[in-house]
Amino acid sequence: MREIEDIRLRLESAGELPELLEAAWDAFSLMLAVCQQCEGQSAELFAASAFAASAAATGRRMLAVAPSLPPGQGNGTGNEAIVRHDLDEIGDGLAGLAHLLSVRLSAAVDQAADPGDRQVCQDAAAEAARISELLARERR
Amino acid sequence: MTAAVFGELVGQVRAHLEAAAGLPDTALRGESAVGGAWIAGRMAHTLSRYVADIAPYGAAEAVINRHLDEPVRAAVDAREALRMAAMSLRAGLGGLRNPDSDVPFPLPAHLSAATVALAAGRDLLQTHVTSDPAGRRSPRSDWSLVITSAPVTGAILAEVAGWSRQLAVLTARMAVASAVSPGIPRRVHQGLADGSHGLLTACAAITAGQCRAPTTATDMELLHAIPVNIAPRRQQPHGEESLAELGQGIATSAGRMSVIAWATQGEGAWSPAMTADSWQWAATGAAVICHLSGCLLRLLGDSPGQLAGDPVAVAL
Numbered sequence: 218m219r220e221i222e223d224i225r226l227r228l229e230s231a232g233e234l235p236e237l238l239e240a241a242w243d244a245f246s247l248m249l250a251v252c253q254q255c256e257g258q259s260a261e262l263f264a265a266s267a268f269a270a271s272a273a274a275t276g277r278r279m280l281a282v283a284p285s286l287p288p289g290q291g292n293g294t295g296n297e298a299i300v301r302h303d304l305d306e307i308g309d310g311l312a313g314l315a316h317l318l319s320v321r322l323s324a325a326v327d328q329a330a331d332p333g334d335r336q337v338c339q340d341a342a343a344e345a346a347r348i349s350e351l352l353a354r355e356r357r
Numbered sequence: 358m359t360a361a362v363f364g365e366l367v368g369q370v371r372a373h374l375e376a377a378a379g380l381p382d383t384a385l386r387g388e389s390a391v392g393g394a395w396i397a398g399r400m401a402h403t404l405s406r407y408v409a410d411i412a413p414y415g416a417a418e419a420v421i422n423r424h425l426d427e428p429v430r431a432a433v434d435a436r437e438a439l440r441m442a443a444m445s446l447r448a449g450l451g452g453l454r455n456p457d458s459d460v461p462f463p464l465p466a467h468l469s470a471a472t473v474a475l476a477a478g479r480d481l482l483q484t485h486v487t488s489d490p491a492g493r494r495s496p497r498s499d500w501s502l503v504i505t506s507a508p509v510t511g512a513i514l515a516e517v518a519g520w521s522r523q524l525a526v527l528t529a530r531m532a533v534a535s536a537v538s539p540g541i542p543r544r545v546h547q548g549l550a551d552g553s554h555g556l557l558t559a560c561a562a563i564t565a566g567q568c569r570a571p572t573t574a575t576d577m578e579l580l581h582a583i584p585v586n587i588a589p590r591r592q593q594p595h596g597e598e599s600l601a602e603l604g605q606g607i608a609t610s611a612g613r614m615s616v617i618a619w620a621t622q623g624e625g626a627w628s629p630a631m632t633a634d635s636w637q638w639a640a641t642g643a644a645v646i647c648h649l650s651g652c653l654l655r656l657l658g659d660s661p662g663q664l665a666g667d668p669v670a671v672a673l
Binding site: 260271 | 638645
């Protein structure tokens with residue numbers, strides 16, 4: 218999916234913390250939208266998709282209180298992703314994206330000056346790691 | 358395995374009291390009467406506690422409170438009579454050794470077993486309520502409303518009246534038998550006679566209080582069906598269960614959840630673990646369980662050949 222690749226590139230290239238948080242917000246939003254759509258498309262992936270969607274919603278809610286999140290970012294409600302591709306391929310893409318998100322947020326914990334940002338990055342990284350684990354191919 | 362019910366303990370009380378009643382007078386004398394009197398005192402005390410659970414009012418309050426109905430006033434009278442009976446039985450034994458720790462006689466043995474079953478029955482009923490440090494009681498199961506209902510409290514009182522009467526007759530026989538026993542102090546048979554009188558008074562008070570609304574067989578059946586309120590032992594799935602075992606496992610799990618839900622009722626609102634995220638995760642878990650249940654039902658419904666003849670397959 219092109220949307221997954223776009224967000225991946227943004228996460229990889231994000232330099233400052235606000236930029237990373239903004240990209241992380243969009244990543245969680247995309248994962249939430251895609252997982253919710255996958256729930257209805259595959260009985261086998263329902264459980265993994267539902268739990269991953271729940272974790273994505275939690276991760277995004279955590280980011281909403283980050284002091285360094287650019288204004289206006291926390292007001293959006295989601296992404297209008299449309300799932301048309303192979304579900305296994307999408308699952309792989311989301312698992313990879315969640316892993317990258319977890320790595321970037323974990324790395325940001327030590328770099329963030331504000332204690333509020335540090336806590337948010339730590340908690341949101343844990344949620345991203347959970348999504349990565351849920352959507353890993355060996356778990357599906 | 359099904360949970361123990363009150364009726365099973367009633368059966369044990371009845372069996373041991375009847376066995377004691379069937380003993381010849383020669384078995385009610387001497388040391389046997391002394392041991393029997395000790396345990397009869399304990400039994401009268403336990404009976405008074407059954408009645409106190411139903412009528413927790415003071416004797417004076419029962420007289421002046423116009424809002425108490427007739428059976429409750431009668432229960433207060435019965436409770437006082439049972440306490441007096443217990444005191445009389447103990448008073449007659451002052452200074453005598455309690456021989457119930459090494460009872461070689463059938464009378465104390467039967468009375469002891471009946472008393473244990475009686476106390477266990479009250480404990481079983483108490484598992485359905487919880488008391489705070491101030492003594493306020495609150496429900497702890499779906500059965501608690503049944504236990505405090507008029508028909509069931511009436512049935513409990515009727516049982517207490519029956520046990521009191523049986524024990525009264527027995528202690529009266531023990532009083533007569535011990536009166537001719539050499540070496541048994543006069544105060545022992547006097548205590549037995551006074552105790553018997555108190556037990557009969559309790560029986561009469563309860564019976565009189567219930568004359569307008571006597572206990573029916575259905576009320577008694579309901580009382581006897583009350584189960585102990587403890588969580589059944591967890592049944593771990595092993596992957597090779599039959600359909601009947603799966604059904605039993607589901608019923609057991611539901612029973613465990615019911616007990617846990619009541620026990621943790623007051624903790625939910627202020628639990629630090631109860632957050633929006635935890636609710637979301639729990640709701641997702643519930644949705645996944647429903648989804649998997651649907652998958653299982655479809656799978657079972659699509660495979661009737663493998664379940665041919667099974668009533669569950671027919672129902673599906």
